[in-house]
Amino acid sequence: MAVTSRRALVTLPSDEQILITREFDAPRHLVFKAYTTPELVRRWFHANRGEMTLCEIDLRVGGTWRYVMTVRGEGEVAFHGEYREIVPDERLVSTEVYEGAPDAAALDTVTFTETDGRTTLSILVQHANKQNRDVHINSGMEDGLQDAMRLLESVVGSL
């Protein structure tokens, strides 16, 4: 379907997965660059919920990444992982561990697809089981709760 909304679309393709997709007005080599360059990731990953205090990316297979953020009203949250597959401008596979729940490692497959100069970014998060997947989604809830509720009201109100 032709969805023109600029909101990220989050779907749950299976019990263990989360799929995040969004289209960008830029060629994919730039989206890939913004996704994998520490100085650039620092500028967007914070989502206006705080500041990124650390962003390390060792972009090679077997290399690791670590993001640390100070979230307003919540303190520090940290994520890390290891790159498993890298196809420049195309595809990135890495593990992802939320350090608040270190046993629930996920495998993230990020794809960059360009059509007519626009790029669709998709992030498929594969968890080992449904419980870990659910914890992962809930971890996004706390700080954005007020915004989420406002959004929810408008979404449900339009149904």
Added chain:
Amino acid sequence: MARAATTTDAFNAVAEPRRREILDILSGGERAVNDLVRLLGTSQPQVSKHLRVLREVGVVDVRQDGRQRLYQLNGPALKPIHDWVAGYERLWSDRFDELDVVLEDLQGKEQGDGGDE
């Protein structure tokens, strides 16, 4: 967050991409099965199967209108799902809004450099 069994069913029901598409279409108003078949470009048995699942978990209602059966969204049944995923979706939406700004900068720089990175 613990979820009741029926809610889990609703979650599973909307996890399927085709069923998400049906819900997207129905969010624009009620539709007959034939409309859905046409808009989705799939077969009637497929659409009927998905509609049955959606009705079973209560996120879609049906009413008879003459010879047609019209399907509509049941908003309140969808609320727990929106509740649950909305915060996460909002987080990524905000992230990507910031990423838009970064990409605009990068594109400006690329053009400034005559196409070189």
